[in-house]
Amino acid sequence: MLYLENQIKISAGRAFKTIVAHATATRFKSLLTGLGATTLFQSSSVVTLMALSLIGAQMMSLESAIAVIFGANIGTTVTAWIVALVGFKMDIKLLSYVFIGIGGLGSVLAGEEGRWRNYFSMLVGFGLIFLGLEGMKESFGVFSQNFDLSSYLYSSPYLYAFIGLAVTVIIQSSSAAIAIAQSAIFTHMISFEAAAAFVIGANVGTTVTAILGAIGGIPDKKRTAVAHLVFNLSTALVALLALPWLILLTRSTFPNVDGVVQIALFHTLFNVLGVALWYPFISMLDRGVKHLFTKETIHVTRYIHNVSVDVPDLAVDALEKEMQHLSEKIEEFALLAINIPPPKVYEQHAAVDKLLEQYDGNFDISYEKLYDNIRLLEGEIYRYISLLSAKNTTESYQVKINQYLRQTTYLATAAKDIKDILYDLDRLYNAISSEERYFYKNIRYQILKSVLAYHRAREGESACIDEMEATYKKIADSYRNSMHLIENIAKNTNISSAMTTITVNDMHLVKSFSKSLRNALVLNTNGHIGGEENA
Structure with a gap:
């Protein structure tokens, strides 16, 4: 039996x-x-x-x-x-x-x-x-x-x-x-x-x-x-x-x-x-x-803790939903890092520049706690994938599970990029020089543009899939052609020399963030996006 x-x-x-x-x-x-x-x-x-x-x-x-x-x-x-x-x-x-x-x-x-x-x-x-x-x-x-x-x-x-x-x-x-x-x-x-x-x-x-x-x-x-x-x-x-x-x-x-x-x-x-x-x-x-078990256990996951890995087909469905949940949390983390309120920005269809002007305050949020919750969620997904992988060893099933594993890795990288840029964003918010403020606006623009394209592509807007690819390529090109921006900052004697290093690091982190979202989207759409995953 x-x-x-x-x-x-x-x-x-x-x-x-x-x-x-x-x-x-x-x-x-x-x-x-x-x-x-x-x-x-x-x-x-x-x-x-x-x-x-x-x-x-x-x-x-x-x-x-x-x-x-x-x-x-x-x-x-x-x-x-x-x-x-x-x-x-x-x-x-x-x-x-x-x-x-x-x-x-x-x-x-x-x-x-x-x-x-x-x-x-x-x-x-x-x-x-x-x-x-x-x-x-x-x-x-x-x-x-x-x-x-x-x-x-x-x-x-x-x-x-x-x-x-x-x-x-x-x-x-x-x-x-x-x-x-x-x-x-x-x-x-x-x-x-x-x-x-x-x-x-x-x-x-x-x-x-x-x-x-x-x-x-x-x-x-x-x-x-x-x-x-x-x-x-x-x-x-x-x-x-x-x-x-x-x-x-x-x-x-x-x-x-x-x-x-x-x-x-x-x-x-x-x-x-x-x-x-x-x-x-x-x-x-x-x-x-329904009067029983009214005190609910708090779970960092939303779906996978409810579905046993002993029923692999249903578990895969739960895992797919949990991946969307992880994406939502990372989008929220990135938007809060640049002082943009997550729920409101999706409802508006204003240009990115207008959104940056509208939301120019500085949020007082425990970013460390937000990131810790994301890491816990990532860890639970990794654990679930590991348990699920042992339940069915067929090649096609393992390919699908490995795809979720790689997607989680890309999203984890995106979250880590935002976490690493937080200190610099706070410092740049209080910057005085025009060069620093221009750089701060540029960083916010690229992060917001990437998040909006990624979110709308996940929601099924086909045009935004191509927009995500275009956004990533633009940021990558900007990173390659950034020497003039670095020179302008370096020439200004009122800007500390440390800011030059910050500029280089932050541009690299934003590029990595956009690339990670783009690669996660490639896996989520089964490669139906321009270019190769690791391009």
């Missing part, structure tokens, strides 16, 4: 995200999405983890996530039906070898790239499940024939609920735990009542996966895990209290089938009843859990 789930996480993440994007508009659609996705992927744990990742990425509401999990609880019963109708009605050892053989050969022939390798690996996973099930059937049969089990069996079936819960917590798969119960009842090791109680406990045990997946996430992720626990626990308590009547209903519905099929029916029956009881109260449950 774990092998199959890992393959599903890799190959089905994007598909599930697409389904969710179009199918969680209403509560009922969300319920059907959870049911359908779990039926398709054969794992409620995978669907639950994906739902947590989507709500962490703020792509799904809390109420929709709860409804998806409700649907997943019904969808997970399909595995028990497959095991009952296929696993115990025929010799599936040969079938398992066929699945493993075709899947193994296909994954080798498919190579390292593409989804087909994962699809074939999923086939191997199904084969391993059938092979494991056949092994359990044989082992339980031998075990029951050679040992006197009467002294080890509990008189009360309710104790088996705790065993089912413990087994599911240990193996992290309610489907596998229920298959164990079906194997035990097939060989007459335990009674139907005991197996039914075991299944109820397994349903509660599966909530541990969601709890573990929510640790360290945003409050809505934790609230979803709590809602999952409340739903499964309350459904289990009702099912245990009504166990004799549920067993009677199960046996009267399918009186002539064996215990293995009846367990699948029982599992479906109490899950459907649980959803039917809770469905009208989803909004109430949503409001109830």
Whole structure:
């Protein structure tokens, strides 16, 4: 089950995200999405983890996530039906070898790239499940024939609920735990009542996966895990209290089938009843859990701390958004350094010279704190990229991850350039000579021009992509032809000799800043900009 789930996480993440994007508009659609996705992927744990990742990425509401999990609880019963109708009605050892053989050969022939390798690996996973099930059937049969089990069996079936819960917590798969119960009842090791109680406990045990997946996430992720626990626990308590009547209903519905099929029916029956009881109260449950975890943990990141790297496709989406967040922070840092208010300047469409004249004050801001936060954000992105890189080693995936890594490096360089020029900007603000004030205005002009072009290009204005390239080239040319400016400053005896060095250093830093933004934009637009990245 774990092998199959890992393959599903890799190959089905994007598909599930697409389904969710179009199918969680209403509560009922969300319920059907959870049911359908779990039926398709054969794992409620995978669907639950994906739902947590989507709500962490703020792509799904809390109420929709709860409804998806409700649907997943019904969808997970399909595995028990497959095991009952296929696993115990025929010799599936040969079938398992066929699945493993075709899947193994296909994954080798498919190579390292593409989804087909994962699809074939999923086939191997199904084969391993059938092979494991056949092994359990044989082992339980031998075990029951050679040992006197009467002294080890509990008189009360309710104790088996705790065993089912413990087994599911240990193996992290309610489907596998229920298959164990079906194997035990097939060989007459335990009674139907005991197996039914075991299944109820397994349903509660599966909530541990969601709890573990929510640790360290945003409050809505934790609230979803709590809602999952409340739903499964309350459904289990009702099912245990009504166990004799549920067993009677199960046996009267399918009186002539064996215990293995009846367990699948029982599992479906109490899950459907649980959803039917809770469905009208989803909004109430949503409001109830929203009172929990109100004290939010402060994160320097905005997206990646909400999405587990165990779901690579969703994690890449979160990483892409975090890169935009980092870009916003660096733009803000650069604008504040030249005394331009970030939100207002984007709304205005005045010329750069006019903006510089309009905002000529000097801000009193803790630039060191701003830069420290940017460095922390960069560090968290580097760490996330490192963890994500280990989750998928295919060449195309690694190329994409490496692209984000290089983009982060360029943005980090841009932030460092602004940090290194801060002292000089403050000194130049109080300058008296016309040469120094001209140089100060020129530095502000080049930084503002670069930031505006970069920001508008990120926002999708195609003309600004070319403008960013033109701005960088102009600054680079200005840097190469700067000797006359340096000479004018050096000739003025009222200007300290240190200012000559400051001029050279600052022009180099501004050029580096513009180049770093330009190179980051090249990567962000997949090279759709004039010139090479390192030009």
